[in-house]
Amino acid sequence: MRGGRVAVVGGSIAGCAAALAAHRAGAGTVTVYERAAGRLADRGVGLAMHNDRYAELEARGFVGAAMPWLQLARRSWYVRDGSTPMGRRIGELPFPFRTYNWGPLWRELRAQVPDSVEFRPGSVIDRLEPAATGVELSTSDGGSDRFDLVVGADGYRSSVRAAVCPEVRPAYAGYLAWRGAFPVERLPDADRWPVEDCVFPVFPGGHAVIYRIPDGRGGHRVNWVLYAAPPAGHGLALDSPTSLPPGTATDALRAHALELADTRLPPYWGRLVRLTPPGDLLIQPIYDFTAPRYATDRLALVGDAATVARPHTGGSAVKALQDATALESALASATDRSDALAAYDAGRTEIGRGMVEVGRGLGLAMVRRTPDWSAMDQSGLEEWWQRADGTRGFGGRRLA
Numbered sequence: 001m002r003g004g005r006v007a008v009v010g011g012s013i014a015g016c017a018a019a020l021a022a023h024r025a026g027a028g029t030v031t032v033y034e035r036a037a038g039r040l041a042d043r044g045v046g047l048a049m050h051n052d053r054y055a056e057l058e059a060r061g062f063v064g065a066a067m068p069w070l071q072l073a074r075r076s077w078y079v080r081d082g083s084t085p086m087g088r089r090i091g092e093l094p095f096p097f098r099t100y101n102w103g104p105l106w107r108e109l110r111a112q113v114p115d116s117v118e119f120r121p122g123s124v125i126d127r128l129e130p131a132a133t134g135v136e137l138s139t140s141d142g143g144s145d146r147f148d149l150v151v152g153a154d155g156y157r158s159s160v161r162a163a164v165c166p167e168v169r170p171a172y173a174g175y176l177a178w179r180g181a182f183p184v185e186r187l188p189d190a191d192r193w194p195v196e197d198c199v200f201p202v203f204p205g206g207h208a209v210i211y212r213i214p215d216g217r218g219g220h221r222v223n224w225v226l227y228a229a230p231p232a233g234h235g236l237a238l239d240s241p242t243s244l245p246p247g248t249a250t251d252a253l254r255a256h257a258l259e260l261a262d263t264r265l266p267p268y269w270g271r272l273v274r275l276t277p278p279g280d281l282l283i284q285p286i287y288d289f290t291a292p293r294y295a296t297d298r299l300a301l302v303g304d305a306a307t308v309a310r311p312h313t314g315g316s317a318v319k320a321l322q323d324a325t326a327l328e329s330a331l332a333s334a335t336d337r338s339d340a341l342a343a344y345d346a347g348r349t350e351i352g353r354g355m356v357e358v359g360r361g362l363g364l365a366m367v368r369r370t371p372d373w374s375a376m377d378q379s380g381l382e383e384w385w386q387r388a389d390g391t392r393g394f395g396g397r398r399l400a
Helices: 013-024 051-059 102-112 159-164 251-263 267-274 316-333 337-368 378-388
Strands: 005-009 029-034 046-050 074-079 088-094 097-101 118-121 125-131 134-139 144-147 149-152 171-183 197-203 206-214 220-228 282-290 299-301
Touching (some): 005 134, 005 144, 046 316, 134 149, 220 337, 282 337
Parallel strands (some): 074 197
16 A cells, blocks of 8 residues: 555544554555544543453554553442342452543544544545546545545444445344443442442343443543343334434433333442433444455455444454554555455454354343343353353454
8 A cells, every 4th residue: 555545434433543554554645534523532432442452452553551541350240139239249250351431532542643644524425436446435515536445434334335245234133222421420339339340230131231431531430331122112213223322312212221220220230320311321222243345456344334243242442443453464564455455354354253243142141041140159150151252252352
């Protein structure tokens, strides 16, 4: 790619990483098209990164200690036990993960992208036409430009993926994730919950995941996700990927989350759902898919544009950064573009397929076919987890 023109479609975490990768690999110009006109840094969803995966990505220069983070050490599993506030703790498992806030993480990654990379916010790709001499990109405002390579980092509804693999159709998993976050100052009896604990309150047919994340200003936020099937008559059209941004959840969907919190979670953990204002609640129907190929001669996919694995894997953001790392290596080392993209495709397509399988297995074990949690103890939890994560893919695959 020495001197070539590269377009990156999508300017979120995957897009910034892809732009950085293309620049480091020697692209002559890099242009990033982002459909959102507002500040992506205002997003506040939490994510976690396994310590080992962090070390690999730090060594490659994609993440660093300056990005606000918190260190976790263990997962503590709880079941509801009468009116006991915290519930009954059935066991713990190691959890060597760093937690991040999406917005500050994006801001720090965006700051690494050199000024020579052009960002075009508010740009919606209207048409994409690959040809022997390049790829023509047209935007909805009538603009157009030609590039040697286009990288799709435009998420699960990727227009670039539609050009690479038009046959791919995301599959609905049968359940939702309700998400919320709020300042840690609202947390009652905070000393009951060690900062290094990621909490898993579990119940038949679902579970919650609760952990603290940095707020990007020196403080902390409480981040929670609640997984369960939607109520009857939920009114969502789920035949194609969708989501409900903060403040748009229907009364029925919010009421169902509150009912689960009040009746299925231990009181202390259930209360956290109620501490989240309705305007901060977002809903994510769970889908998964993976592209059968990550690249063609002039198009490449990274992040959710290539593969969406269920959040249970604990490795979605990691995989997006790993994709960018692998793309950089391929572009920098191959003798021509075709060989580079063939190498990238060969190295990442199987990884994406494996992550989807891990997510599906964990979804069955933790939502669709849950065990008898009330009968579980420490040894039973360890045995169950060995079966649930049979491929040992939790936290993401090792960077090759």
